[in-house]
Amino acid sequence: MRRPFLAFGREGLSYSPSPRQYATMPLSPDRTAAIARLTLAPLYLLAGIVHLLRPDIFAPLMPPGIPQPHAVILLTGIAEIAGASALFVPRLRAFAGVMLALYALCVYPLNIQHAVRDLSTGTGLGLAYHYIPVSSRSP
Template sequence: MHKDVTALAGLFTVSGTVHLVRPETFEPIMPAVVPAHREVILASGVAELLCAAGLLHPRTRRAAGWASAALLLAVYPANLKMAADLKDSRRTGLKTAAFARLPLQIPMVRAALRAARG
């Protein structure tokens, strides 16, 4: 297993846990077109934890890789919204993190696709 797949599983584990333990953290970045914000946040946390577990097991890695890539693409609009909302913010650390996160999705998707392709 590639190190980047292991790293992606670790990121999903941390993020999924935060989604479940502190869902209110993610409510401000939910696009308005998404209904039932809290439920979607909780569901995405569960999905991240399932993807993490699946990436770590050889028998489920391929399916989890495809699911992980789809999940990363599905949550990208929330990442875009967060960056847009912080565009004029004076909170430079948070703004920098939000904008840096956007291109970081690319290696994450690549890692997921690497897992999907075996």
């Protein structure tokens, strides 16, 4: 006889189904949200860190009409890091989700421009890089 899997949850230490059984259970809204947070937060955090440490990578992508492009790049990095961090603070979670969604909507045209430039010239990053940012957001 297999022993139940021991888990630590909101209610404290409890028994739950085995990891294999748990993996096949239907997703609850709480579990779906947790998976989304654990997937998106590290991506936004990494993007924010890269914006702060290597703004020179993003400078050529900035449209010519943007004033203070270097400052905008740094601010977007700060916004990504703040949003990723706030996803793990329950009181800020909903606000962070809305702000990150609005942020993604704002940078969507730049993602399209970046993809078109890279894919049409054969230089830069390929389809594997651009497919997710371009296909996963809808304006």
